[in-house]
Amino acid sequence: MNLIWFRSDLRVHDNPALYAAMQDGPTIGLYFLTEMQWQIHNVAPIQQDLILRQLVTLSEELGALGVPLIVIHSSDFAGVIPAIKKAVTKYKIEQVYFNHEYEWNEAQLSELVSAQLETMNIRVKGFDDQCLIAPGKIYNKQGTFYKVFTAFKNAYLSELNEQSRPIYPLPAAQAKTDIQTDLSAIANTPIESLTNIDATEKDNWASLWPTDPGHALTLLERFVDEDILHYHELRDIPSIEGTSKLSAYLAIGAISVRQCYQAAIVISNALDNPGVKTWVVELIWRDFYRHLMVAYPEICRFKPFKMNTDQLPWKQDAKLFQAWCEGRTGYPIVDAAMRQLVATGWMHNRLRMVSAMFLTKHLFIDWRLGEQFFMQHLVDGDLASNNGGWQWSASTGVDAVPYFRIFNPTRQSQRFDENGEFIRQYVPELAKLDNKSIHQPNKQQQTLCGYVAPIVDHKTSVAQTKKHFKQLSDLIPNNTNKEYGLS
Numbered sequence: 233m234n235l236i237w238f239r240s241d242l243r244v245h246d247n248p249a250l251y252a253a254m255q256d257g258p259t260i261g262l263y264f265l266t267e268m269q270w271q272i273h274n275v276a277p278i279q280q281d282l283i284l285r286q287l288v289t290l291s292e293e294l295g296a297l298g299v300p301l302i303v304i305h306s307s308d309f310a311g312v313i314p315a316i317k318k319a320v321t322k323y324k325i326e327q328v329y330f331n332h333e334y335e336w337n338e339a340q341l342s343e344l345v346s347a348q349l350e351t352m353n354i355r356v357k358g359f360d361d362q363c364l365i366a367p368g369k370i371y372n373k374q375g376t377f378y379k380v381f382t383a384f385k386n387a388y389l390s391e392l393n394e395q396s397r398p399i400y401p402l403p404a405a406q407a408k409t410d411i412q413t414d415l416s417a418i419a420n421t422p423i424e425s426l427t428n429i430d431a432t433e434k435d436n437w438a439s440l441w442p443t444d445p446g447h448a449l450t451l452l453e454r455f456v457d458e459d460i461l462h463y464h465e466l467r468d469i470p471s472i473e474g475t476s477k478l479s480a481y482l483a484i485g486a487i488s489v490r491q492c493y494q495a496a497i498v499i500s501n502a503l504d505n506p507g508v509k510t511w512v513v514e515l516i517w518r519d520f521y522r523h524l525m526v527a528y529p530e531i532c533r534f535k536p537f538k539m540n541t542d543q544l545p546w547k548q549d550a551k552l553f554q555a556w557c558e559g560r561t562g563y564p565i566v567d568a569a570m571r572q573l574v575a576t577g578w579m580h581n582r583l584r585m586v587s588a589m590f591l592t593k594h595l596f597i598d599w600r601l602g603e604q605f606f607m608q609h610l611v612d613g614d615l616a617s618n619n620g621g622w623q624w625s626a627s628t629g630v631d632a633v634p635y636f637r638i639f640n641p642t643r644q645s646q647r648f649d650e651n652g653e654f655i656r657q658y659v660p661e662l663a664k665l666d667n668k669s670i671h672q673p674n675k676q677q678q679t680l681c682g683y684v685a686p687i688v689d690h691k692t693s694v695a696q697t698k699k700h701f702k703q704l705s706d707l708i709p710n711n712t713n714k715e716y717g718l719s
């Protein structure tokens with residue numbers, strides 16, 4: 233009997249490990265519910281709920297293939313090792329299949345599990361699934377990782393035909409085994425962070441982020457049929473559904489990046505079309521941050537890519553931080569963005585940049601606090617992309633925005649939410665203001681609307697931040713590679 237150990241790959245289509253396991257013989261599926269680990273990794277309750285619902289869908293889809301799925305409660309990663317050994321003995325498993333995960337803890341777990349199972353004479357096979365091209369395969373002429381995204385992207389695009397992992401068909405159904413699907417761990421394990429969520433809120437999550445069979449694929453098809461050709465024009469407007477909203481499903485592996493890429497390029501002359509091209513580049517940003525995380529695993533351990541930026545005198549100010557978290561900064565676009573995050577588990581990409589830059593460059597608060605808050609609320613929380621986005625915005629990352637190019641939130645608002653539609657949706661107290669005032673209400677309007685005054689002054693705070701960065705680069709030039717001991 234073969235076993236597929238499901239992780240962030242909760243799908244039956246284009247799943248390398250599942251496909252290989254079923255090709256090699258009768259297969260059962262296993263998933264470990266690691267509630268404690270979720271807490272340690274700040275997995276948002278909304279994402280936990282998405283995973284639990286997707287597991288039910290996965291069990292149905294696997295059922296149609298004759299594959300039972302067993303969910304086991306194991307608290308944290310340490311508990312996975314004895315639990316998988318026990319399951320291997322119980323179900324008389326000969327071969328274990330899994331798709332690689334590239335985060336530090338997850339990669340360590342794969343190695344430990346493989347080593348332990350091999351001592352039991354179990355064959356273990358790991359597959360590269362999460363990127364179009366597996367991390368570690370795209371290096372520059374010096375044999376090191378690219379430090380500039382455009383150069384990485386060009387190399388990636390030119391290697392895609394040669395090196396992209398294949399797309400895997402749906403496996404043929406197998407004869408039913410005697411082993412029964414068992415999801416009782418989902419119902420029997422009270423997940424602490426979900427126990428206080430009422431039914432109405434959970435219904436809201438389920439309608440925002442459905443997990444019906446085939447949902448993610450339908451979303452992809454609809455996006456490619458209806459929106460992708462205009463993506464480059466509409467993707468920056470938060471009041472419009474101009475992006476795919478696939479990130480939540482990509483994060484838990486309900487759909488693969490390979491499927492996304494494939495769907496985009498089947499459009500004729502696809503990469504000549506600016507919409508398709510721009511979208512594919514976004515998929516490559518996602519892969520870039522995964523490749524980066526493998527090249528510089530310190531990123532998973534709270535370290536900035538530019539090591540010298542750890543010396544910045546970030547402000548400790550709980551009140552300012554709280555105001556940002558709760559959408560009470562007095563900058564309407566930032567507040568609308570933060571309220572969208574808390575209400576829906578998702579934030580528009582342009583606004584992720586605006587709000588991350590506001591926290592780090594206006595409030596001068598450590599990017600790691602923002603990174604953690606995002607993880608705790610995002611339905612698409614993903615260590616590599618979240619860390620990459622935060623370090624880009626904070627100017628601490630690889631190919632990050634230069635520290636002196638600081639977004640003016642009011643100008644961003646005027647440019648990308650011209651008529652204030654997005655602000656009106658999430659900051660209803662400002663809804664009656666005219667299209668001009670809504671971006672920056674004056675004192676009288678603030679009082680009238682019951683809206684807060686700006687918690688910091690744009691010009692002063694930005695000048696102070698630039699001073700800190702300038703002093704830092706004068707005092708301690710960045711020498712990332714040396715500090716990491718990497719070539």
Ligand SMILES: Cc1cc2nc3c(=O)[nH]c(=O)nc-3n(C[C@H](O)[C@H](O)[C@H](O)COP(=O)(O)OP(=O)(O)OC[C@H]3O[C@@H](n4cnc5c(N)ncnc54)[C@H](O)[C@@H]3O)c2cc1C
Pocket residue numbers: 467475476477478479480482483514515517518519521579580581582584585588606610612613614615617618619620621622625
């Ligand atoms: C501060 C910050 C934090 C972020 N945190 C996350 C996160 O935790 N999880 C996450 O998936 N994305 C994150 N992103 C990237 C991006 O904002 C989201 O992927 C995107 O908004 C998801 O919406 P979509 O699926 O409609 O994307 P689309 O615009 O349709 O793009 C398609 C896919 O490409 C990938 N993608 C798009 N933009 C980026 C990007 N800038 N970086 C990396 N991948 C990208 C995503 O997988 C996305 O689903 C973050 C960005 C910033 C600036």
